[in-house]
Amino acid sequence: MAHAEKRTYDKRARKWRYRGRYKLPNGKWGSVSRDEHGQPFYSERSAEQYAHGLEVDVRRKQFINPRDGRITVEEWAQLWLPSIDVGPLSEKEYRLRLKNHILPEWGSVAIGDLSPTAIITWEKGLRRRLSQNYADGVMSVFRTMLDDAVVEKIRGDNPVATRKSGRRGRYQPKPKDEKVIATPRQALLIARNALEMRGLNEYVIVLASAYTGLRIGELAGVHRDQLALKDRGQGPRLHSVQQSQYVGGEFTEIGNKYDSGRGLILPPFLADLxxxxxxxxxGSDWVFTAPKGGRLLRGGDWYAETWQPMVSGRAPRGVVRGAKARVGVRPVLGVEGLTPHGLRHSHKVWLDEGNHPRVAVEARMGHVLQGVEGTYSHVTLAMELAIAEYLQGLWEDSLRVVVDRREFGPYPPLKPSRVRRSPKLLPNAV
Incomplete structure (x- = not known):
C-alpha cells in the first residue's frame, strides 16, 4: 500500500521533504519525490496521496513511470529516428528539422518537463523566422515524435498542440491559396522560352509536366521503354513507376511519391513531341536528359539559372571577356512566381474546368479517393480517352495568336558583370 517517508531537510525552504512509495507493475517498490510540476513534497500527506494516485494508475493499467520522463528530447530522438518508416527524402527532412530547429532548443530538456505554454511561445518565434509551410513541417515532426513518446508511456500527454486544439487567442483566418496557376497559353509561352534557352529537352519537359501533372522528379525518372507512343486504340501512354532523386549524395531512383505509379494516356501532340x-x-535510356545527355538532375542551379529565367525572362548578352553570348527571353506576364510544381497544380485546375469525373482526375494526379466514393468509383478507358481529347483541345486553342493583350513583358535589366581588377603592386615590388 502507498505510503510516505521523511527524507531530508530543505534549508532554503526550512521544511522537511518527503517521498512517496508505491508498488510498481512488476511488484517492486517505486519512489517519487516530486509531483508532475517538479515541485518537492513538503508534507507526508501530499507525498502519500501522490503515491496512492500512481498505484491507482498501475491497477488501471494507465501507469507512466515518472522516471521514464527524465529522458531528454535528444536521447528520445536518437531512439525514435530508426523507427520511422518514410521515404529517403522525407527522412532527410525529418533529420534536418530536428538538427536545425528542435534539438538546439529542446534537446537537453527532459520530455516530462516539456511545457505546452513554452512550446507555443517558441512556435510563435519560429513562425516569424520561417515560412508557414516549413514551420508547419517542423511542428509536425515535433508532434509526431512526442505522439510516439506518449504511446511508449514516456509521458501521459503530448505538449505540442494540434492545429485543431481550440487554444484561445486572436482569430487567425486561414491564409488564402496563393499558388500561381498557368493557363495552357502561358504554359506554351514558358515552353517556348525554354526552347530558346535550352532546346527541345526543356521545351518538351515543360509541356509534359503541364499536360500530364507529373512531378519533375517523376518525369526525370521515365525510361525509354516506359513510353508506348503508338496509338493502338487505347491511346498513347506514358508509364511512371519511379522518380529520380539525389539521395545521400548519390543520384538514384525511388518509387513515386505515395507509391503513386500509374500509366497516363497522352494527348496526340505530346506523344509526337x-x-x-x-x-x-x-542512344539514351532516359527520355529526359541533361544538356550533354547524362542523367537529368534538377537542383538549385537549375531553378535559378534555367527555370526562373524561363518565367521571369532574362536580358540578351553578347560575348563578354570570353563568356559565350546569351540569348534573351521576355518574361511571361501573369505567372510571376510560378514554380515547376505549379504546372502540376495547373493541370489539376484544367481538368476541373473540363468537368471530368473526379475519380479519373484524382487517378491521373496519383491520388486515392477516400471513403465510399473511393470504394465504388472506378476509372474507365472512356474517361481517360475523354481527358486526352480535352487536353488536345486545350493545346490547339493555346496555339492561336492572341492580339488583344500583351503576353510578354520587357527584358529585365542586365546584371552588371563583375570586373576583374589586377592586384595593386606593393611599393617595394619589382
Whole structure:
C-alpha cells in the first residue's frame, strides 16, 4: 500500500521533504519525490496521496513511470529516428528539422518537463523566422515524435498542440491559396522560352509536366521503354513507376511519391513531341536528359539559372571577356512566381474546368479517393480517352495568336558583370 517517508531537510525552504512509495507493475517498490510540476513534497500527506494516485494508475493499467520522463528530447530522438518508416527524402527532412530547429532548443530538456505554454511561445518565434509551410513541417515532426513518446508511456500527454486544439487567442483566418496557376497559353509561352534557352529537352519537359501533372522528379525518372507512343486504340501512354532523386549524395531512383505509379494516356501532340525527343538521342535510356545527355538532375542551379529565367525572362548578352553570348527571353506576364510544381497544380485546375469525373482526375494526379466514393468509383478507358481529347483541345486553342493583350513583358535589366581588377603592386615590388 502507498505510503510516505521523511527524507531530508530543505534549508532554503526550512521544511522537511518527503517521498512517496508505491508498488510498481512488476511488484517492486517505486519512489517519487516530486509531483508532475517538479515541485518537492513538503508534507507526508501530499507525498502519500501522490503515491496512492500512481498505484491507482498501475491497477488501471494507465501507469507512466515518472522516471521514464527524465529522458531528454535528444536521447528520445536518437531512439525514435530508426523507427520511422518514410521515404529517403522525407527522412532527410525529418533529420534536418530536428538538427536545425528542435534539438538546439529542446534537446537537453527532459520530455516530462516539456511545457505546452513554452512550446507555443517558441512556435510563435519560429513562425516569424520561417515560412508557414516549413514551420508547419517542423511542428509536425515535433508532434509526431512526442505522439510516439506518449504511446511508449514516456509521458501521459503530448505538449505540442494540434492545429485543431481550440487554444484561445486572436482569430487567425486561414491564409488564402496563393499558388500561381498557368493557363495552357502561358504554359506554351514558358515552353517556348525554354526552347530558346535550352532546346527541345526543356521545351518538351515543360509541356509534359503541364499536360500530364507529373512531378519533375517523376518525369526525370521515365525510361525509354516506359513510353508506348503508338496509338493502338487505347491511346498513347506514358508509364511512371519511379522518380529520380539525389539521395545521400548519390543520384538514384525511388518509387513515386505515395507509391503513386500509374500509366497516363497522352494527348496526340505530346506523344509526337516525345517521339521527336527520342529520335533526337537514340542512344539514351532516359527520355529526359541533361544538356550533354547524362542523367537529368534538377537542383538549385537549375531553378535559378534555367527555370526562373524561363518565367521571369532574362536580358540578351553578347560575348563578354570570353563568356559565350546569351540569348534573351521576355518574361511571361501573369505567372510571376510560378514554380515547376505549379504546372502540376495547373493541370489539376484544367481538368476541373473540363468537368471530368473526379475519380479519373484524382487517378491521373496519383491520388486515392477516400471513403465510399473511393470504394465504388472506378476509372474507365472512356474517361481517360475523354481527358486526352480535352487536353488536345486545350493545346490547339493555346496555339492561336492572341492580339488583344500583351503576353510578354520587357527584358529585365542586365546584371552588371563583375570586373576583374589586377592586384595593386606593393611599393617595394619589382
Amino acid at each position: 516525345l517521339q521527336q525527343l527520342l529520335d533526337s538521342r537514340p
